[in-house]
Amino acid sequence: MQENNKNRKTKVAFAFCMASFFMLLFLSSAFFLTSKRHIPNTEKDQYTTALRGNIITKDNFTISTSRQVYRAEIDLRSMNPEKFELFLKLFEIYSGADKAQMQDIKKRLKSKKKNYNFILIQNLDSKHASYLKELSKKLYVQGFFKAFTNSNGKVETRGLNVVEHKEDRIYMSLDSLTPTIGYTRVVLDEQNNILKNIGVKGLEKYYDECLMPLQDEKIQGLKDIGGNIILNLDSVEKKRIDGCDLYINISLKLQKTIEKLIDRRNLDLKANEIVVGVMESKSGKILALASTRRYNPANRGEDLSVLNASAIEYSYEAGSVIKPFIFTTALRLDKLKPDEIINTHGGKYKLGRYTITDTHKSDKMSIEEVITYSSNIGMIEIAKRLSNLEIISGLKIFRFGEKSGIDLPYEQKGELPNPNRLREIEKAVLSYGYGLKTTFIQLLAAYNVFNNNGYYTPPRIGDKIYQNGRFIMLNEENAKQERILSASGAKKMQEILIAVIEKGTGKKVLTQGLTIGGKTGTARIAERQGYTSNRYNASFFGFANDKNNAYTIGVLVRNPTKPYSYYAAQSALPIFKDVVDILLSQDLLKLDINATVQ
Template identity: 70%
Template sequence: MQENSSNRVSKVAFAFIMSLVFMLLFLSSTFFLTSKRNIPNTEKYQYDTALRGNIITKDNFTVASSKELYRAEIDLRSIDNGKLDLFLKLFQIYSGLDDVQMQEIKKRLNNASKGKNYNFILSQDINSKSASHLRELARKLYVQGFFKAFSNDSNRVETRGLSIIEHKEDRVYMAKDSLTPAIGYTRVVLDEESKIFKNIGVKGLEKFYDDCLMDTQNEKVQGLKDISGNIILNLNSVQKRKINGCNLYINIHLKLQKSIEKMISTQNEDLNATEIVAAVMESSTGKILSLASTRRYDPSNRGKDLSVLNTSAIEYGYEPGSVIKPFIFVTALRLGKLKLGEEINTNDGYYKLGRFTIQDSHKAKKMSSEEVLMYSSNIGMIQIARRLSNFEIISGLKIFHFADKSGIDLPYEQKGELPNSQRLRDIEKSVLSYGYGLKTTFIQLLAGYNVFNNGGVYISPNLAEKFYQNGKIKELKENIIEEKILSSEASKQMQNILIATVEKGTSKKAKTQGIIVGGKTGTARIAEKQGYNSGRYNASFFGFANDTHSKFTIGVLVRNPKKEYSYYSAQSALPVFKGVIDILIDEGFLIPNKM
């Protein structure tokens, strides 16, 4: 009995001692695991890149967008040479790379194996879909023990698998060279926080709306790593939410834009000009429906000719020639220095101006004031300009925002130049009346002519309509200039004269059955350092085309056409203008009135 009692005590004592030992082991292991030790950090930061916003046309085509690009890299010490071929085959299947790309990787691998840099980049142009597949491959290979352990530079044993790292935001232009140069382009810069290359605007709409298009905040994720090196997600993992750039909606119709681009490129095969610029603006709103140039480029693959990257419509200043005449004409009309229907002495088409003789192509002893514009008489315009003081003629041009920015939403717009009214000599005022001695831009002239088709109201041309961000749409109206600068009566009188110029005068080639068309030609020599070269001209045509419901202001500039006799606006700019009208009819923007 005493022996049994002693055995029970011994058993209890043994159980107590063993419990105490297990308790001490548990406490010591807990202290060891939770104490600060010199072990690899189990926490990881990861960024999900916020993207630059899209640019979307009026007919809902996305013409610029961004996507993530990833790179795949591996530590060469992690792969057994006997398994290298298998690894590369699996990598090709999961990445979708072709045989040529894989041959290039193998060639680089051979060279890398001879060096001491173990970190090898397999590819750095991997899209998000392939990146997802490769991450799944990396996880499977890691779990199956495919990658071998090695001693790192600190003599610690570690295993590194295949790493898929986001490293670049790629800007994609789906319309290729269409909409250029107005759409502009971007360049990449390194984001210091995420170490990812981002895009910033350099030219065109990309530059002007850069603050809006630029992403605001990357998503930052923090947490413990699993055995594959991926973050274990929980409620506290996301530190910052991703905020993408805005989606910018523009007034340009891509289908119309492409049709006009194709037409002017075809025309230029014959004209052989330095450039043809054409634009269509909705007269009542200033919305640019098309801004086309023959000097286009692929924003993703720009060439060496940097001048092509400039938007000539706003950056190229030139002497406009006869397209300036309506603005001086209406200034005299507005100030009571000229009356409609009165006779102007045009001196049989010849006039001595200093040491030069001015000749009109349409020669007459006298013309009515309207005919001076209809037949583009330089001599008649000289007579009209002489009725105005220097201050009146320069102020009259400034009212139409010449020598000022038009207000269009593009960067680097030039103001042009007007002479100083206090230093303007009589001969300079005379040549000013038919478009020499000043500099304008294409967009200034387009906005100026729009006044005649918009009831005397100046409205700044605008390319972008609205933007969408964070679930909200914002209309872009606050920066649009809208100003009544001409009486409705005066604008109607000028509109009628420009219509008569097409119906009876120098611009008959623009006539279109069932459409109200008005406009004015302009031809001017190009000034160079040594003076005017007789072989270099700019040809212009600005005007409008209206139907019962719609009104459009249209401009065309043909820079230095080299085809014989094509420097005359009637032989170059005018046919292009007519081509634009025909396209507007074909695309349903204009509906001819059936007589």
């Protein structure tokens, strides 16, 4: 009995000791788990910055795009000294670094001024960046990196880190489509410490808000032994949303062909600049907008003036290409009769102290012949019938003195004289294109009215944008056609401009099987001291149509210096003909075989 009691006490004592031991073990474990410990951080953030959108041509060439540029860095406190030489050899292989770059790395490592966060190499492309990321994971597992205590008292292992350094904007077509496409400049995104691009000129500026990236990708969560983030319900994930892709109406094939044409022509003309625009008459779509003053957006050089788009930023006195609009105003206000004959004074007319002389001298002309033979004297007689307010209001109807609505920044409005201060001599010279300033794109859009049944259509370069998995058509939202001339008025002016080609100053453009019309213009360039005697702008604006297609085409030759090339018939007109031939060669126009046979 006594022996049994002793055994029972022994068992109870043993059970008590074991319970006390496990309780002590539990409390120690709880204290250890809840106390501040020096263990490596198990959380990780991973960011991928969104990119600026692409600009894509009508024929699906990406002419402007962005890429991520990376840098590789390492916290030297994490580096295992015994494996450092091997690390450098592996880094050289995976990064694609050349000998000079590796020598620079070793030289900087020996410097006493180096920081713990040591930049190994910058300007890595995405391919070599991905190679180094894979290398980092392998080296992490193999124990190349050691843990250290940071300034916050936490233990961490950083190792080799590959981070995005900047966004690089690339222009694959080099100088083609400039200055229309524009360019960007680099700014620091302070939130992510990354160099990003913002639009400064051209399409890059006008569509900057759309092209800008919307949201960076972010993944946050616990990491596994290989340093990879474990995706679970507790991890945080944000989707990357790049900027929109901008699709434009311009075909790169057509654009480059016209650029080569005007470059070749300018070897002979030696002009300051040649500008050519091709517009689809019904829709207002700009199919080409070319200039001989081009630049590489990635290497712009020192000539800042070449960065400006002359088609919209250069305003000038246009000369005789203004005549159709004064003429149309007189017709619209019934100041001209269809069968009327205009006194042209034998081709000479005294205007103040100047004598105006017509190239095609005649005592009298029909109203159509005044335009066909570009009679300055005939236009002066027509302008006399209009009041100052009527003549200026007539020009405003065609949007002179205001922006055309093209989707490019910094468009100039041009200048119209104040009708209350317009003297008779000023009204006279206004009738043949002096005393007002306009831009190339204003004239192109205004001439388009004659080839679009009397409707004014704002010219458009952008066609559509692609974002969030869908296309948005820009022309449907922005191109608002407005009738500014009756259909009969547009038809009448179209017939007169066709007569210019068939009988008058534009005969060189005649192409059997197409309907072609237009008007030449030659104007002295005004400077502070007055009009120059040897500097001119020559231009031709008109249209070329077949049975199914209609295009409005403009050519401006700024200050051609070849002898006698300042006449539009010798400079702008042949280029217009070349552009029509290009449209035929690229099947944008087709000859009417029946018309050719006649």
